[in-house]
Amino acid sequence: MTEFFDRHRPMLDAALDALRQRAFWSPFPEIPSGKIYGESAREEGETGFAALRNAGFELPGHPNQRRLGAEVSPFGGALGITYPAADAATLIAAAQAAQPALAAASPEARVGACLEALVRLNRISFLIGHATMHTTGQAFAMAFQAGGPHAQDRGLEAVAMAWDEMTRFAPQARWEKPQGKAAPIVLEKHWSIVPAGLSLAIGCNTFPTWNSYSGIFASLATGNPVIVKPHPAAILPLALTVRVLREVLAEAGLPADSVLLAVDERGAEITQDLATHPAVRLIDYTGSAAFGDWLRGHATQAQLFTEEAGVNTVTIAATDDLAGMCANLAFSLALYSGQMCTAPQNIYVPEGGIDTDQGRKSFDEVGLALAAAIDALLADPARAAGICGAIANQATLERVQQARGLGRVLRDSAPLGQGRTATPLLLALRDGDPACERECFGPIAFVIAVKDADAAIARAADLARRKGAITAALYDRDEVRIARAAQAFAAAGVNLSVNLTGNIYVNQSAAFSDFHVTGANPAGNACLTDTAFVASRFRRAMWRRPAAA
Numbered sequence: 001m002t003e004f005f006d007r008h009r010p011m012l013d014a015a016l017d018a019l020r021q022r023a024f025w026s027p028f029p030e031i032p033s034g035k036i037y038g039e040s041a042r043e044e045g046e047t048g049f050a051a052l053r054n055a056g057f058e059l060p061g062h063p064n065q066r067r068l069g070a071e072v073s074p075f076g077g078a079l080g081i082t083y084p085a086a087d088a089a090t091l092i093a094a095a096q097a098a099q100p101a102l103a104a105a106s107p108e109a110r111v112g113a114c115l116e117a118l119v120r121l122n123r124i125s126f127l128i129g130h131a132t133m134h135t136t137g138q139a140f141a142m143a144f145q146a147g148g149p150h151a152q153d154r155g156l157e158a159v160a161m162a163w164d165e166m167t168r169f170a171p172q173a174r175w176e177k178p179q180g181k182a183a184p185i186v187l188e189k190h191w192s193i194v195p196a197g198l199s200l201a202i203g204c205n206t207f208p209t210w211n212s213y214s215g216i217f218a219s220l221a222t223g224n225p226v227i228v229k230p231h232p233a234a235i236l237p238l239a240l241t242v243r244v245l246r247e248v249l250a251e252a253g254l255p256a257d258s259v260l261l262a263v264d265e266r267g268a269e270i271t272q273d274l275a276t277h278p279a280v281r282l283i284d285y286t287g288s289a290a291f292g293d294w295l296r297g298h299a300t301q302a303q304l305f306t307e308e309a310g311v312n313t314v315t316i317a318a319t320d321d322l323a324g325m326c327a328n329l330a331f332s333l334a335l336y337s338g339q340m341c342t343a344p345q346n347i348y349v350p351e352g353g354i355d356t357d358q359g360r361k362s363f364d365e366v367g368l369a370l371a372a373a374i375d376a377l378l379a380d381p382a383r384a385a386g387i388c389g390a391i392a393n394q395a396t397l398e399r400v401q402q403a404r405g406l407g408r409v410l411r412d413s414a415p416l417g418q419g420r421t422a423t424p425l426l427l428a429l430r431d432g433d434p435a436c437e438r439e440c441f442g443p444i445a446f447v448i449a450v451k452d453a454d455a456a457i458a459r460a461a462d463l464a465r466r467k468g469a470i471t472a473a474l475y476d477r478d479e480v481r482i483a484r485a486a487q488a489f490a491a492a493g494v495n496l497s498v499n500l501t502g503n504i505y506v507n508q509s510a511a512f513s514d515f516h517v518t519g520a521n522p523a524g525n526a527c528l529t530d531t532a533f534v535a536s537r538f539r540r541a542m543w544r545r546p547a548a549a
Contacts, residue, residue, distance in 0.1 A: 001105065001253050005112030012115060015160035018512040025512050027156070028122045028149035032141065037125065045126025049134070054080035057239055059246065061256055063090050068263045071235055074137030074390035075419035083239055085263040088273035095198050095225040096279055098255035103195045103223045105254055107166045113252040114159045114221050117245045118152050124244070125149060128209065128237055135234035136206050137390030137420070138336055146210050147237055153511035154528060155213035162221035162534040166193055169540070174547060186547040194539045195223030196303065197281030200274050204286040205231040205392050206339050208238050214528045215284025215305060220245070220258065222537040224282055229262040229271055233392070239263075275299040282537055286341075289468075289522070303536055307341060309439040310468035310523030313460035314347040314506070315485070316366060317453035317476040322356040324501030325475050326373035332505045333424045334377055337388045338443040339396065341523075342471045342507040346436055346463070348456035351449040355477070364428075367447040371411035371426050378416070378423055385417035388443070396442040400425055403444045406435045413443055431459065437467065453478075457485045464492040468523030470516070473497045473506045493520025 005012075011027050018025035029036045038044075056067060064084035071079040086094075102110065121128065125148030132147030133140050175187045199219035203212045208230060219226045230238040239261055246256040264270045275283055275295055280302050285295060289308040296304065319325045332344055347370070353362040361369070378384035391397050400413050400422050407427035415421045424443040429436060431450045450456045453476065460472055472494045474485050482498055489496040495518065497506045509516040509528075516528040526533055 001109040002112055004116040004248070004252060005108040008112065008115035008119065011156075012111070012160060012163060015156050015512065016164055019157065019160055019164070022513045024510070026149065026153050028125075028152045030145045030149045032126065032129065032144045037123075041126050045124070045130055048124070048127045049130035052081055052131075052236070057081050057083045057236075059084050059239070059243055059261060062246070062261065063094050065090060068265050069235060070265060071135055071233055073134035073419070074392055075134065079134060079236065081236060083235060083261065083263040088262075088270045088277065091227050091260050091262055091274070092198065092277050092279055094257045095227055095260055098225050098257040099195075099198065101255050102225055102258045105223070107163065107193060107221075109252060109254065110223060111159055111163050111221050113248050113254060114217050115156070116252070117248040118155050118159070118217070120244050120248065121241060122149065122152050124240065125152075128240055131236040131240060132209065135208065135236055137339070137392045139386045139389040141386060142336060142389065146207060148209075150511065151209035151213045154210060155217040157511045157529045158214040158218040158534060159221045161529050161531065162218050162537070165531060165535050166222065166538065175544070187544045188547045189542055189544040191540045191542050193223060194541045196537050196539070197224060198277075198279045199224040199226045199282040199284070199537070200280050200302070201226055201228050202271060202275075202283065202285040202287065203228065203230040203234065203238055205234045206336075207286070208234040209241060211286040211307065212238060212284065213241075214533065215282075216241070216259075218529070218534045219282055219284075219537055222534060224537055225258045225260070227260045227262050227274060227280075229264075229274060232264060232266050232269075235263055272298070275302065284526075305526035305533060307470075307517050307524040307526065308468065308522065309441070310341070310470050310521070311346055311437070311439050311463055312342065312344045312469050312471045312506075313463060314344045314473040315453070315456045315460050315475070316347065316349045316354055317456065317474065317481065318355045318478065319475045319499070320357050320477055321501050322358050322361065322369060323373075326369050327377070328501050328505060329370060330373035330377045331387070332507050333426075333443070333445050334374060334384075334387050335505070335507055337391055337396075337422055338424060338445070339392055339441065340507050342509060344471065344473060344506060345440060345445055346460065347445060347447045348450050348460055349447055350452045350456060352452070363447075363449050367410045367426070367428055370447065374411055374424055374426065381416060384423070385421075388416060388421060388423060390417075390419040390421050391442070394420065397422055399440060399442055400444060403427065403435075403440055407433065407446065410447060431455075437463070439467075453481060457481070457488055461485075461488040461492040461494075464489065464494040464521055464523075466522070468521045469494040470523050471495055471497065471506050473500060475499055493518045494523075
């Protein structure tokens with residue numbers, strides 16, 4: 001049962017080294033190139049996706065009481081795919097039946113199966129890219145990367161961390177305590193990994209694999225069966241994942257029902273029934289703070305790992321590269337139409353203006369320079385479509401419409417390309433405006449006038465502490481103030497990026513290097529991926545006896 005582990009041990013060892021060094025490393029190439037994935041990979045991905053449409057998605061041996069599925073591509077058209085579906089009680093029973101064998105398997109067997117599954121998922125990254133594109137609205141290049149290799153990186157990161165934690169201590173020991181002139185006490189001691197119980201992974205609409213793989217693979221590696229509950233609008237990427245995992249588990253001699261798909265439909269969700277079942281002891285959740293609060297209040301039997309809403313900020317105190325700063329922020333605001341948990345929203349600028357390489361710029365000049373940079377970025381329709389993608393949810397478009405009345409419009413939002421689309425809306429506000437205090441998910445950003453740079457830093461850090469934030473950015477030339485800001489944002493539990501220009505953006509989070517979310521403010525209580533994310537998914541139990549003479 002350790003064939004997969006032996007096969008992929010070099011990759012696991014490299015991942016462990018990357019976790020410790022935090023330098024760039026990835027075994028899964030992010031470029032959708034036939035030279036990397038095979039000359040026929042692109043065509044196979046397209047034809048594979050086409051074959052899945054308007055048909056029943058098969059999961060051999062999976063509980064199947066009925067078939068459900070009503071996904072609609074944000075670019076237009078229903079997918080027409082139905083999936084095997086079962087009620088919460090049936091899924092729980094199937095997972096419980098698989099639980100003893102998965103728990104009894106060695107860490108090598110479980111980790112090996114996870115590694116093999118990740119490698120197989122990487123091989124179908126083009127198919128997963130199309131599935132992600134047509135359920136989330138991401139343009140294909142982003143859907144390929146975020147839905148495929150980058151999600152696989154996060155899954156591998158969690159598996160490596162889980163292996164490191166499970167093997168941190170010796171599984172057995174000979175314990176000998178001296179007793180002076182008397183014979184020593186000699187015991188043999190053995191420790192077992194005891195999984196926590198059933199795991200529930202609640203997926204989101206916008207990043208179904210990227211946000212779910214860490215929890216899914218951390219739970220499986222540590223011996224916990226996983227029920228994967230996709231968002232009703234983004235089932236296919238996780239259904240493909242479940243299918244691959246079930247195939248690999250069966251080949252490894254482990255129960256296929258260690259991974260199950262929980263499909264439901266809007267208005268008849270089964271998430272609450274699953275989340276509150278006494279057998280569910282682990283819940284990974286990405287989504288709104290409102291449902292996060294519900295889980296905290298009702299799923300009290302489970303350990304929660306959450307990523308929720310937050311207000312990400314940019315503080316502009318000064319810059320040596322006004323054009324580079326504006327171009328960088330324009331891309332961050334436009335990428336996937338702001339539908340990223342890391343996208344900036346509140347941009348704080350001193351009301352008296354800032355010093356730049358182009359001279360002193362007023363508050364209005366900074367806002368208009370940023371608006372002009374967005375216009376320039378999106379001037380070519382093809383490029384604009386590739387950056388912005390489509391809007392995943394109709395409610396986001398409605399939010400853009402409602403937001404227009406919140407402040408002075410510096411740049412209006414407009415549709416582009418095919419499907420449900422919107423370019424960034426940029427508004428000027430005054431400090432203290434209530435709109436600054438809440439997340440406005442989607443292509444909406446506020447340029448906010450504050451007293452001075454120190455006030456801007458204080459306001460942004462305080463907002464992260466109170467409301468939550470996953471990212472913060474700072475542009476400044478004063479090294480002393482930069483150091484103060486780093487301390488302030490660290491105390492607020494938010495990761496800070498300073499003076500980003502060029503092809504690295506505040507939105508981006510790299511596996512094996514960046515700890516995504518700190519778990520230290522209301523934007524989430526878990527971090528992808530630190531030791532706390534995996535360590536509480538299992539416990540150690542000991543048995544001991546006097547050693548044989």
